[in-house]
Amino acid sequence: MEFDSHPAGAGLTVTLKGRMEFTDHEHLRTLVRLMENLPSASVYAIDAGGLDFIDSAGLGMLLILEEEAEQRGLKLVIRGIRGGVRRSIELARIDDIITIEP
Amino acid sequence: MTGRPVTGAFRPSGPALCDNSLRVAVACDRVPPALAALAVGVPPAPPGTGARRAAILVGDGLDRDGLTRLLAGEAGFVVEADESPPAASSPDPGLSPDPGLSPDPGWTRVVVPQALFALSLSTRTSWTAQPAAAVCDALVLLGVLDGDSRGTVELCLHEAVANAIVHGNLGIASAAKNHPEGYETFGRLLSERLADPRRRRLRLTVAARWADGWLDITVVDEGQGFDLALLPRAADGNSRSGRGFVFMRALAAGVDVCDGGRCTRLRFALT
Known part of the structure; x- marks a missing residue:
């Protein structure tokens, strides 16, 4: 998986590309660290439009990011999911927990 | 077990394995017993139906594209050599110029299988070579799966x-x-x-x-x-x-x- 981040208003948008899977666990700490210094109530948005594949470990990482955002008073949203990534999120019922935007 | 292993120097068809492919892949007809056991009862491929080898033994450097290519067209069984190779067996000198890889003498003889492929990788390579994606890539290339x-x-x-x-x-x-x-x-x-x-x-x-x-x-x-x-x-x-x-x-x-x-x-x- 490749990722990039850029400021978006008071918050941050993280763009994910490729495959988000169990071998990407090492990136999780960095993705959490990006939340530091964001003002409370700002949006930590994940642009998943470039994501081709996600496995159960990748979904677990999204849940951890949701928990970490909540602890910091941030609003986490996921945008642009498609194809197999959308199916995996819906199958695991992650969309009951994390805000999914078009 | 009778018969010597048939081991031939083999150059994969693409560049993904390694430029020095003579040292990283050899064709052979023996695989680890646990791998051969998964093909028990599978009929052999009819003769003259292609150039697939029974098995290919590979060294370092296997990635998703290389694994896909091997599974889709080169061999029924793909086996990554152990990091510490077993004691040298006796590859047929008529076929192999000492490629540096050889099957273990205790491995099981296999033939080219019909409608089956199998792989045996180290955990180290499995972590990086995306074996599930490669298997599916190969199944698509073989026409078994569609999009x-x-x-x-x-x-x-x-x-x-x-x-x-x-x-x-x-x-x-x-x-x-x-x-x-x-x-x-x-x-x-x-x-x-x-x-x-x-x-x-x-x-x-x-x-x-x-x-x-x-x-x-x-x-x-x-x-x-x-x-x-x-x-x-x-x-x-x-x-x-x-x-x-x-x-x-x-x-x-x-x-x-x-x-x-x-x-x-x-x-x-x-x-």
Whole structure:
């Protein structure tokens, strides 16, 4: 998986590309660290439009990011999911927990 | 066992393996017994139906594209050589100019199988070579899967492979994630275990067989297994583990866990 981040208003948008899977666990700490210094109530948005594949470990990482955002008073949203990534999120019922935007 | 192993220098058709491919891949007709066992009962390919070898033994540098190419057209069995090669056998001097790789004398003789391919990789290579994606790439190239069916098979196979690597060969329990900051512990364990010479050499074995409208895939690891009673039966968005089996059970026509959790069999209907 490749990722990039850029400021978006008071918050941050993280763009994910490729495959988000169990071998990407090492990136999780960095993705959490990006939340530091964001003002409370700002949006930590994940642009998943470039994501081709996600496995159960990748979904677990999204849940951890949701928990970490909540602890910091941030609003986490996921945008642009498609194809197999959308199916995996819906199958695991992650969309009951994390805000999914078009 | 009679007969000498037939070992020939082999140059893969593409550049993905290594420019110095004579030293990283050889054709042979013997594979580890555990791999050969997955092909028991599979008929041999009819003679004259292609240039596939029975098996190819590869060294370092295997990636997804190289693995795909080997599985789709070069060999029925793909075996990664151990990091510490077994004692030198006696490759046929008429076929091989000492390519540096040779099958173990105790391995089992195989022939080119019909409608089956199988691989045996170290955990080290399984971590980087995306074996589930490569298997599905190869099945698409062979016309077994189409674009619609591929996604379902890949997700299920990927989950079985991830379980085999992380929970099986690397021996990391899902419980490592089940407490605050658990992901830090999980990440540390992954790094430590992947660097462990014993664990990184443990094998991941995958066999895919297609016949009579069914695709059957078997994934085998060399870990300690697990308690099958702990597997979740349904999706729970909040759970930190077990979601992979939920995927497999929802999407595959059949999921069978055997050998105390060291073996997962997946079945899919081919349309």
